Amino acid sequence: MELDDAYANAAHIPGAEGxxxxxxxxxxxxxETLSTVGRASLAIPYxxxxxxxxxxxxxxxxxNGVCVFVHGGYWLRFDNSYWSHLAAGPLARGWAVAMPSYDLCPDVTIAGITLQIARAVTVVAEQVAGPVALSGHSAGGHLVARMAVPGVLPPEVAPRLRSIVPISPMADLRPMLKTSMNAQFGLDLTAAEAESPVLMRPMDVPVTVWVGADERPAFLDQARWLAEAWGCGHVVAEGRHHFDVVDALASPDSAMVAALVD
Incomplete structure (x- = not known):
């Protein structure tokens, strides 16, 4: 369809299959390393x-608090088992890190996934005291941005939000109507608008939108649209594309980790 190539990442990243x-x-x-020393609790149901x-x-x-990282994959693929190593940065800064999986389209709607992530954040907040920081990549960037909208998180959790870093986020879902993926999403215009953070007003929480300078123009646009709509921070990371922009989470000294926990 019209925008299939615009939102195709792997086709434009050398060695993407690796x-x-x-x-x-x-x-x-x-x-394995964290489990050996008793610092990992795996497959906690929420x-x-x-x-x-x-x-x-x-x-x-x-x-010091807990960071929640939500994975991407166009709400269609992957689970939390691909990303555990990205917890290294916040962990080294004294923060717990939670990584949820979630049901995938077409078994669930994107709106349904938003509700699942809100529940996951709530369960995490029940288990770890202190502030809550959220980061997510691509579709996960969309999901953590949705957590910033009033009424999505319960009133006992929302005030604990310390920071949100949507990485290469899908912020306006209306372009998805012009992709073949929508056969699995099942979006119409009303549903796309209802799940588009660019059309919403966030709570008063620090948000920094992150994107790689070498990403597809569509993702550079998505990041800019969200930053402009929300009047929030906007970082374009030089030399980074859609698959490696998240690597900074693994480094405790990275600016991305600082945006989350400082």
Whole structure:
């Protein structure tokens, strides 16, 4: 369809096919290491379906708070097992890190996934005291941005939000109507507008939109649209594309981690 290529990432990243296997290997090694020292609680259920589970990684000592990372994949693919190693940055800064999986389209609507992530954040907040920081990549960027909208998180959790960093977010879902993926999303204009953060007003919480300078123009636009609509921070990371822009989360000294926990 008209916008299929505009939103195709792998086709425009050299060696794209090698990224998922590397993510899987790095994530598995990270979970093993943290499990060995008793700092990983895996597959904690937060809902009724098998996909509604999360992994929780703990720092040494009492956590300063908890970061929640929500994965991407166009609401269609992946789960939390690909990304565990990205917890390393906030962990080294003394923060717990939770990574939820969620049901995927077409088994659930995008609006349904938003509700699942709100429930996951609520369960995490019940388990770890202190402030809550949210980051998410691509479709996950959309999902954490939705958490900033009044009424999505329960009133006992929303005031604890410390920061939100949507990374390469899908902020306006209306272009998805012009992609073949919409056969699985099942969006019409009303549903797309109802799930588009650019059309909403956020709570008073610090938001920094992050995107790689070498991403597809459509993703540069999506990030800019959200930053302009919300009047929030906007970082364009030089030399980064859609698959490696998230790597900064693994580094405790990165500006991305600082935006989350400082």
């Amino acid at each position: 990224y998922p296997p590397r993510w899987t290997q790095q994530a598995a090694a990270f979970r 809902g009724d379906s098998p996909c509604q589970k999360l992994d929780l990684f703990l720092p040494e000592g009492v956590p």
